[in-house]
Amino acid sequence: MNFTLRHFCIHLSILCSIAFAHSQQVSVPLDTLINTSHTVQIKGKSIPYTATTGFQPVWNDQGNPIASLFYTYYKRSDLKNDENRPLLISFNGGPGSASVWMHIAYTGPRILKIDSEGFPIQPYGIKDNPNSVLDVADIVFVNPVNTGYSRMIPDKDGKMPEKKVFFGVNADIEYLSEWVNTFVTRNNRWRSPKYLIGESYGTTRVSGLALALQQKQWMYLNGVILVSPTEIGFEFDGPIEVANRLPYYTAAAWYHKKLPPALQQKDLLEVLPKAEQYTIHTLIPALVKGGTLAEKDRKLIIASMAYYSGISKTVIDQHNLEVPKAFFWKELLRSDQGYTVGRLDSRYKGMDVKEAGERPDYNSELTAWLHAFTPAINYYIGEELKFKTDLKYNMFGPVHPWDRSNNNSGEALRSAMTMNPNLHTMIQSGYFDGATTYFNAKYVMWQLNANRKLGERLDFKGYRSGHMMYLRNEDLIQANQDIRDFIVKSSKKIQSGSKY
Known part of the structure; x- marks a missing residue:
């Protein structure tokens, strides 16, 4: 083979390799949805619903997309209007954890196949959740940046946004409040009673969001549910922290x-x-x-x-x-x-x-849980919700270093409650949780009620299980019922006006 022909063949080979590599690049959908229809039996009643799965962008101040968040939205489909239909917006924690945990083990219409105490069994899979709160509220499960399939989006020059825009207590609250505003607007849910539920670090997230939504988006909530809460910014070090372990x-x-x-x-x-x-x-x-x-x-x-x-x-x-x-x-x-x-x-x-x-x-x-959750969520999204992608579902995504400075989320929740007479808070904790203990959760509730005037709008519920109390079937039943009762309680006085 002469030099010219050999040079041409090498050049062609390189071009083909580049083209192949480009064709194999995993893309992040910016703004796309898949809709499916389903039915589930809840409390003995057949509940039809739609599941909307996909991505919604995060915009910067110039209106350009800087990230795209993956979410799943369940909406009951046999109701003529949703103006009085509660909307439950669900976040998990970490930070860096996907919304998988509460999605397919707690409030959603489909849950893991596990035994009655919450231990994994094979074959792994999904079954109907007869205790889901979908009968009384529509639910959206949100995955912050780098969790689940959610990712940052490069600009027109291929440059990624700065991590500090997303990875920190206050940055997280700021961009998620904008995202929630967009979601509520797109789905025509401004009239609906709105509730936030967060688990573990997600309790820091939703506590801060309660005030951010109120002050920056002019969106007033009816309730916040803290599942296995962190300190949410309240400091208790030294003797109190040590003694509270007992x-x-x-x-x-x-x-x-x-x-x-x-x-x-x-x-x-x-x-x-x-x-x-x-x-x-x-x-x-x-x-x-x-x-x-x-x-x-x-x-x-x-x-x-x-x-x-x-x-x-x-x-x-x-x-x-x-x-x-x-x-x-x-x-x-x-x-x-x-x-x-x-x-x-x-x-x-x-x-x-x-x-x-x-x-x-x-x-x-955690090792036991990952046995069951990882195959289940990957199967469920692809096969039942019909959302196909080559992106890896991050059970725990890269979000560090996380800026934990100026964590005033507890103070934010307290402020939101004082300014909004219709805002209620419920805490749910497992007695056997050694990470975010139930007694620390009680301590947090006492700090929220510093002025001793919020007591009737604060509830504590304890369960005979751990961090994810809903994995134990008896607690799954009770915890979901506690959410139903909380929604009813927090809605009682709304018709009489937002006033003291």
Whole structure:
């Protein structure tokens, strides 16, 4: 082959390779939807609905798209008008977590195939959710940037937006409030009663959104639901943070039958108030004293902490009364069974390579959950909702570094509630959640009610499970019913006007 022909063949090969690579590039849909029709049996009644799945852009100040968010919108289809039909806008947490968890395990019309306690079973798959709140509210599940299929969009020169536009407490709230405004406008839902529900970090998100929507979008909400809430910006460090761990330790120890007989023979809801009262009235004041705590008082505190936690006086003493949660997860079952317990749901057991150590090697509950959720959501979106894409569904997406500065989301929710007499808040927590504990959730609720005038608009609901309390079937039934009751309660006075 002469040089000219060889050069031409090489050049042609390169062009073909470039063309092939370009044709194989995974694209992010900017603004596209797929609609499907379905029916589900809820509380014994047949509920027809449409599922709209796709992407809606995020715009910058110049009106150019900088991201496209993937969402799924369920709307009941047998109603003539939706002016009084509640709209539930759902976010998960992380930050960096997709909306998959509450979507296919809690409020949506289709849920995971799991056992009655929430443990994964095979073959993995999806089934109808007879407890979905779709009978009383339409639902949209939103995936923030880099979660699910949501992604940033490059400009005309191929340059990506700056990460700081999306990845931070306040940046997240700002762009999502704009996105929600667009969604509500496009779907003609301005007249509808509106509710936000967020889980874990999603509670920080929806707490901040409550005020952002009110002040910047002039959109007033009827309710905010905080599922397994974070501190939402309220600071409780030092003795309070340390002491607040104890009621959760009591719950986890009770579940694994590690409490003394006097406590173990009682029901969980008889035991927890005792641990809570001890924490508030005795443990916090004792820890405030630090090294000045009298020796005899210190020994009494150590004995009581052991009594309520199921771990030994020795290790409590060795930790100077400040037992880290990670150590507790490693320690609780170490002496007799050698298992660890889960962080997000301490009903789950794990097995480490070594029984020795300060913390578990992995999160046993999260590993179990990913077994079931990952195949289910990928199958469901592609095969049942008919949305086909080569994008990877990010169960947990790259959103770090996350700017956590100036987190005033709790103050924002409190302000929104004081300015909007019709805004109610409900907290839902699992007693066996070791990441965002139920007692910290109560503490958050107490801080929200600092002026002692919001009490009738605040509700706390506890469940005998963990972070995702809805995985346990008994709690799935009750938690969804609690949402129904919350919607009814928060709507009672709306007809009498927004006033005090």
